[in-house]
Amino acid sequence: MNMKENVLIIGGGPAGSASAMNLLQKGFSPTIIESESFPRYHIGESLTTECVDALNRLGLSEQLQALKAPQKQGVRVFSKHPENSFYIGAGDAWQVERATFDTMMLNEAQKRGAKHIQAKVKKLTQQTDNWILELDNGQSLESRFVIDASGQQRLSHKQGLFGPIKDGTYQHQVAFFAQYHGIKRKNSDQFDTLIFHIDSHAWCWMIPLSEDVTSIGLVVPVDQYKQKKLKPDLFMDHRLSNFSLPMMERTKDATRISEVRTMSNYSYCIDEYCRDGLFCVGDSHRFIDPIFSFGVEFAVVEAAYVARAIEKCCKTPSKANEHHHEYMQCTTQAQNIIEDILAYFWAHPWGFANMAHFRHADEFLEIFAGRIYETEPGEGLLKVREELQQ
C-alpha cells in the first residue's frame, strides 16, 4: 500500500477536517478543498458527549479546552407549562461557537499535515479508477479516493453520482436563529441546552455560548411562517414573544444582538452514499433534524469510520465493495436510532419523558450521550420501535 496516498476532501467543516485528521493518523496524505474563508458563521453549536469523545480520540482535548466554551451536562425539555419539564443528562459535552470551533478543526488538520486549498469544487467526475475534481480556480485534482464532506451542498448528489434523495420527516420546517443577551439562566441548568416545544414540530432551542450570550433558535413548519407574511426578524420576535410560558420566563429581559438567520428544507436522506472510492460523510448524505444536536457527532464519528474504510480498501482492494458496504451499514444504523428516537419524541412526548427518566433511563442516557455506533438495540429502543409500528 502507498501509505502517502492522497485523499481529496471536499469541504473543511467538521466532517472534512475530522476525516483529514483520521486519515493523517493512518498515514495518508489528505487535501481539503474548502470554498469559504474561515472563520465563517455556521449553525450547530451544541455537541454530544460522544462527539467530544471522538474529538478527544483525535488528540484534540487541549484545543477544545482552549476554546473556553461552556460545558453542558444535559438537555432540559419543557412543554407549554412551566411545571412540565424533564431533564436528560448527557455527560460532559460542550456548547461551541461554530466559527471558532470549525476554524480550530481546520487549522489543526493543516498543522498535522493536511493540505488546504481555498477554492470551490465545481465538478466531480470518474475516469477509470480515479476521481477528477475541477476547481473554480482552474485547477484540476485527481485521486483514487474522494470524501464528499460538502454538507448541505451535497455536491456528489448534485453531480448525479448518488441518488435518489428522499425528503426527511422534518423537511418542511424552517429554523430562525440569532444570538441574545439577557437570557435568564438558572443555576441548575446554566450551561445546558434548553428545548421548549408546543404543538407538534414547533419548538425552540436555547444554547448558552458564554456567560452572557445565548443562541436561540425557533423551528416551525414552513406553512406557519408563510401565512404570517412577515420578514424573518419580525416573525422571530413575534413568535418568541408569545411562544410558551417557560420560554417567555427566560426571554422577558432579552435583547437580540445579531441578525436573524434562517434555514429551511434541511432534512433529507440519500440511501447509497459511497462507491468506487467516493464516500459521503456528515450532512452530505443525510440530515435528520437539529433537535437534540446530533449533527456534528455524525460528522466527526463518520469521519473515523471513513478513514478506516479507505485504509481497508487499500489493504484488501479485492474486498473494496464489502468495505464500502460496512461503512454505510454502520453509519446508517446509528442515524436510524436517532430518527426513531425523534419520531417517538414527537409522537409521545410524555411516554418519551417516562422512558428517559424512569423505564429506560440508563439506555436513554447512553443514546443522548450519542453512544449509538455498533450497539445492539436495548429494550427501550425496541419498545420505541414497536410503538412506532402501531
Ligand code: FAD
Ligand atoms: P458543514 O459543517 O456544513 O461543512 C461543509 C463545508 O463544505 C462548508 O464549510 C462548505 O463551505 C464546504 N463546501 C460545500 N460545498 C463545497 C464545494 N463545492 N467546494 C468546496 N467546499 C465546499 N448539529 C449539532 O451537532 N448541534 C446543534 O446544536 C445543531 N444545530 C443545528 C441547527 C440547525 C437549524 C441546523 C440546520 C443544523 C444543526 N446542526 C447541529 C447540524 C450541524 O450544523 C451539521 O450537522 C454539521 O455542521 C455537519 O457538518 P459537515 O462538516 O457535514 O457540514
